[in-house]
Amino acid sequence: MSEVHEAKDNKLKQLPDELQLATAAHVKYVQSLDTRVTEYGYWMTQHLRLNGVYWGLVALHLLGHPEALPRDETIEFVLSCQKDNGGFAPAPNHDAHMLYTVSAVQILAMVDGFDELERRGKGNGKATVGKYIADLQNRETGTFAGDEWGEEDTRFLYGALNALSLLGLLDLVDVNKAVDYVVACANFDGGYGATPGAESHAAQIWTCVGALAIAGRVDLIDKEKLARWLSERQVANGGFNGRPEKTADVCYSWFVLGSLEIIGRRHWIDGDALVEFILSAQDPEKGGISDRPGDMVDVWHTCFGIAGLSALGYPGLEAVDPRYCMPKSTIRRILGE
Amino acid sequence: MSSHDIPRTSGFRTEEQTYQELEKIKKYRDLEDQFYSLTAANNYEYTPDLFQLTTKLLKLNPEYFTAWNVRRRLLISGLLSRSSRGSSRSTALSTSSSSGTTTHSSAALSPSRSTETPPSRESQTPGRPGQNGTTAETDKAGQDTEAKKAAAAENDANVIQSELAFIFPLLKDYPKCYWIWNYRRWILELAIEHLPAATARRIWEEELGLDSMMLTRDRRNYHAWAYRRYLVAKLESAELGGKSMVEEEFDYTTRMTRVDLSNFSAWHNRSKLIPRLLDERRASDVARRAFFDEELGRVKEGLNVGPEDQSLWFYHQFLMSNVTDYVGRATIIPNLDFKDRITYVTTELDEIEELLEDFDDVKWIYEALMEYTLSLQRLQERQLDAAEKERLAVWLGKLRELDPLRNGRWDDVAADCKL
Numbered sequence: 001m002s003e004v005h006e007a008k009d010n011k012l013k014q015l016p017d018e019l020q021l022a023t024a025a026h027v028k029y030v031q032s033l034d035t036r037v038t039e040y041g042y043w044m045t046q047h048l049r050l051n052g053v054y055w056g057l058v059a060l061h062l063l064g065h066p067e068a069l070p071r072d073e074t075i076e077f078v079l080s081c082q083k084d085n086g087g088f089a090p091a092p093n094h095d096a097h098m099l100y101t102v103s104a105v106q107i108l109a110m111v112d113g114f115d116e117l118e119r120r121g122k123g124n125g126k127a128t129v130g131k132y133i134a135d136l137q138n139r140e141t142g143t144f145a146g147d148e149w150g151e152e153d154t155r156f157l158y159g160a161l162n163a164l165s166l167l168g169l170l171d172l173v174d175v176n177k178a179v180d181y182v183v184a185c186a187n188f189d190g191g192y193g194a195t196p197g198a199e200s201h202a203a204q205i206w207t208c209v210g211a212l213a214i215a216g217r218v219d220l221i222d223k224e225k226l227a228r229w230l231s232e233r234q235v236a237n238g239g240f241n242g243r244p245e246k247t248a249d250v251c252y253s254w255f256v257l258g259s260l261e262i263i264g265r266r267h268w269i270d271g272d273a274l275v276e277f278i279l280s281a282q283d284p285e286k287g288g289i290s291d292r293p294g295d296m297v298d299v300w301h302t303c304f305g306i307a308g309l310s311a312l313g314y315p316g317l318e319a320v321d322p323r324y325c326m327p328k329s330t331i332r333r334i335l336g337e
Numbered sequence: 338m339s340s341h342d343i344p345r346t347s348g349f350r351t352e353e354q355t356y357q358e359l360e361k362i363k364k365y366r367d368l369e370d371q372f373y374s375l376t377a378a379n380n381y382e383y384t385p386d387l388f389q390l391t392t393k394l395l396k397l398n399p400e401y402f403t404a405w406n407v408r409r410r411l412l413i414s415g416l417l418s419r420s421s422r423g424s425s426r427s428t429a430l431s432t433s434s435s436s437g438t439t440t441h442s443s444a445a446l447s448p449s450r451s452t453e454t455p456p457s458r459e460s461q462t463p464g465r466p467g468q469n470g471t472t473a474e475t476d477k478a479g480q481d482t483e484a485k486k487a488a489a490a491e492n493d494a495n496v497i498q499s500e501l502a503f504i505f506p507l508l509k510d511y512p513k514c515y516w517i518w519n520y521r522r523w524i525l526e527l528a529i530e531h532l533p534a535a536t537a538r539r540i541w542e543e544e545l546g547l548d549s550m551m552l553t554r555d556r557r558n559y560h561a562w563a564y565r566r567y568l569v570a571k572l573e574s575a576e577l578g579g580k581s582m583v584e585e586e587f588d589y590t591t592r593m594t595r596v597d598l599s600n601f602s603a604w605h606n607r608s609k610l611i612p613r614l615l616d617e618r619r620a621s622d623v624a625r626r627a628f629f630d631e632e633l634g635r636v637k638e639g640l641n642v643g644p645e646d647q648s649l650w651f652y653h654q655f656l657m658s659n660v661t662d663y664v665g666r667a668t669i670i671p672n673l674d675f676k677d678r679i680t681y682v683t684t685e686l687d688e689i690e691e692l693l694e695d696f697d698d699v700k701w702i703y704e705a706l707m708e709y710t711l712s713l714q715r716l717q718e719r720q721l722d723a724a725e726k727e728r729l730a731v732w733l734g735k736l737r738e739l740d741p742l743r744n745g746r747w748d749d750v751a752a753d754c755k756l
Contacts, residue, residue, distance in 0.1 A: 040361050044398050093373045094403040151519045188655040199605040234742050244601040244647050267745035296343040
């Protein structure tokens with residue numbers, strides 16, 4: 001089922017050793033994340049724990065080591081984060097939110113654990129999770145809130161469509177209204193923001209383009225304008241920024257590349273230059289990737305750096321689905337595409 | 338788990354450093370443990386202990402969104418008086434379903450509400466003024482109502498001001514933390530709900546000053562620009578007895594782009610304000626054209642000295658799209674003759690080409706020449722002529738030389754133009 005990029009005869013082979021993907025180190029790094037209890041940062045980031053599992057798992061799957069985190073413990077932890085309302089918290093004592101609910105669904109999808117959710121989840125398993133998400137849709141405008149406190153953002157709209165499509169429950173929400181809302185977020189430069197009127201931003205663009213792709217409405221995108229703006233995110237060092245005049249950051253490798261891939265314009269940027277930038281931000285000894293060369297690594301940048309490499313067809317990596325930021329093989333298994 | 342701009346270190350720690358780190362962790366975890374045990378036990382009724390605990394935790398870790406949520410529940414269940422002005426989004430989403438004043442959005446959210454937020458209405462501190470607005474209780478309150486209302490408003494004003502003051506330093510230290518901005522919005526909504534209209538309006542107006550300050554510290558802060566649009570929309574609304582602020586906000590973008598021509602956030606906001614500005618001025622076709630010319634002049638003035646500024650070029654594209662992409666689309670100069678449209682594009686092409694005399698190695702100039710040549714051809718619904726093709730080939734050659742990162746794009750343009 002897996003789809004691994006084969007080595008091509010290109011520039012990548014000629015890169016020096018420190019610019020080869022340190023797969024073993026990255027696997028070890030992700031495995032070590034839950035053991036760092038003597039670091040203050042570990043305790044300060046409890047509110048991201050479930051996202052962290054998703055980021056780590058995507059990295060491991062794309063690196064070809066899906067078993068590096070024990071499946072049973074992973075499912076156990078995910079289920080321990082579920083609240084009575086069906087939503088998921090980042091860690092057991094926290095509140096539920098769309099962001100973690102989407103991560104929970106994505107994790108369960110990757111470890112093929114939906115059956116466990118059906119058996120042991122709160123209420124009626126998948127249906128209860130789907131209802132939590134669907135109830136967060138603003139039925140007037142089509143967008144989604146993150147939780148009961150009502151903050152709205154196209155990130156949550158995307159997350160909802162992502163998770164519901166994986167659960168096979170998209171019919172619980174008004175997809176057309178959600179699509180209209182995304183269209184209302186478009187700007188003159190072809191990009192999208194968090195709400196109508198908001199400035200174009202590469203990460204928000206990926207969520208909007210991803211949402212349209214999941215809804216099957218990529219036809220509504222002004223592809224030429226958007227691709228032009230996105231391709232200008234690549235700066236001289238090969239990396240991408242998220243908005244004009246900002247510095248490059250590894251995570252935008254994914255947000256820009258994923259969006260370009262969806263609209264069929266991945267070739268509008270220099271893939272080799274981006275590969276070099278991402279690899280120069282990795283810690284080849286201890287593993288992990290940082291926002292830019294020389295900075296502290298973290299699992300967020302590790303995930304999106306590796307996803308970027310995969311989108312570029314880096315040899316040996318599992319292929320990534322540009323809409324979901326998950327292995328193509330997972331999406332194919334679930335959606336039967 | 339997601340760090341930015343933090344230099345990589347060896348990870349080596351001395352014994353002393355390890356000890357200090359462990360002490361720090363212990364202190365934080367102790368607070369967290371107290372927080373968990375209190376929140377598990379008390380169903381979010383207000384107690385000074387729990388409230389102070391959220392203060393301590395949030396000062397150490399403003400990303401701790403659950404602590405912000407608990408703080409909101411404490412404000413609703415205890416610190417604030419009951420709103421007498423009906424239900425608004427901010428509290429409707431979080432108070433118990435017994436209120437019977439569900440708004441549209443709260444209806445959509447009721448499941449999470451009813452399971453996550455225990456009913457706290459009955460546990461209200463006795464004698465607290467400004468009660469929950471059922472008919473019976475309103476009658477009971479009798480003639481003391483006005484005095485109680487005033488006392489309630491004063492209490493609430495103090496609570497709201499003290500929350501805003503608490504958040505302010507956190508916002509300065511963590512200007513990109515979503516949860517702080519969200520909480521601040523929620524507090525501002527409370528002001529509308531709980532305070533006399535004039536007081537609420539003053540608080541919202543002061544907030545615009547704070548936002549300007551945040552944008553002085555970081556001119557591109559995505560959150561601060563979003564917050565500004567949110568504040569302005571509310572200040573303009575009937576809810577706060579407002580009127581249009583489009584002129585002031587437009588002036589603000591003028592000032593911001595003067596300080597920094599490369600401020601794309603300001604140019605973006607300007608592009609969003611202009612259609613409304615012209616409509617509200619009831620600008621005639623002549624006035625619209627004069628405005629457009631001035632705007633175009635402003636951008637070109639910038640490009641003449643800094644043609645490598647992509648913000649200016651994107652804004653130039655925005656202006657020119659109002660000339661070239663007008664079919665089936667609202668533009669800021671709708672009644673332009675076709676002949677004038679052509680003249681605008683050809684004039685721009687000529688003037689941009691003149692830039693090459695001083696700057697022959699700036700890729701943006703070649704890109705603009707290419708784009709507007711293609712716009713002109715589309716506008717006139719014709720094929721490219723031989724001379725244009727020749728020029729396009731030259732510009733694409735320069736683009737490949739100056740901007741090889743995007744060669745895939747230049748290849749596509751060449752193929753589309755059959756060069």
